[in-house]
Amino acid sequence: MRQEECRILACGVLASGHCLIEVDATPLGQPARAGQFVMVRTADGLLDPLRHPVFFSRGGHHAQLLVPLGEPWQTGLSMLAPEETLNALGPLGQPWEPRPGASHLLVLALSEPVAPALAAAHWAQRQGTMVSLVLGHKRWLPLAELLPAAVECTVADQNDWSALLEPLRWADQVLAVLEQPAIPRLADTVTTARLRLVPGFADVLLKADFLCGAGICGACEVEGVRHRHRVCSEGPLFDLVRLT
């Protein structure tokens, strides 16, 4: 983890309502991986002195960051121009790990941040894993263009979870980004589809407010099954069995 100025290679707003920023992440040292993020400082440090978390939608040294637009700091990032720099601290968080031997990955990107779901789908497909991506909103469909064509992409009906039963039956591994109240529902649906929920099958991105992003301040702690989790440093991806 380092705090560095990363050169912007490209920046643009997508039809999905996200900003895609391609950065030279070489100054951060280790290459960014799926599930990881950086804490960025916006150009207007006087008005907004806090850092904000931004997730990688593609890892590596020439990495991509995907930012949903809405907050002023997010809009500010979308105005970065090539050759400007982004002050970033990272890469932070534990990277997502593909399950050994898994040949079918199901990625459920039902809510923001979508970026880690895309990064995992991209990485797994490049390793030869068959990937199905289920998006939470139709307006996010343009994001499929960021992925290899072999990634199957559909849109979820979030009122009808029974549609996930079949994909869950054939999947060897699941990565899910969804709202916290939907976590027990995912666990129930996995149990219905596969009779039991086993460790290592499903990883879920836990959402929390990040202040330091590095496991220091405790702002991101949430209650787990047995103990509290410091989401930014222990996660943000957690095995579903640890959360239900």
Ligand code: FES
């Ligand atoms: S944000 Fe400070 S410990 Fe996680």
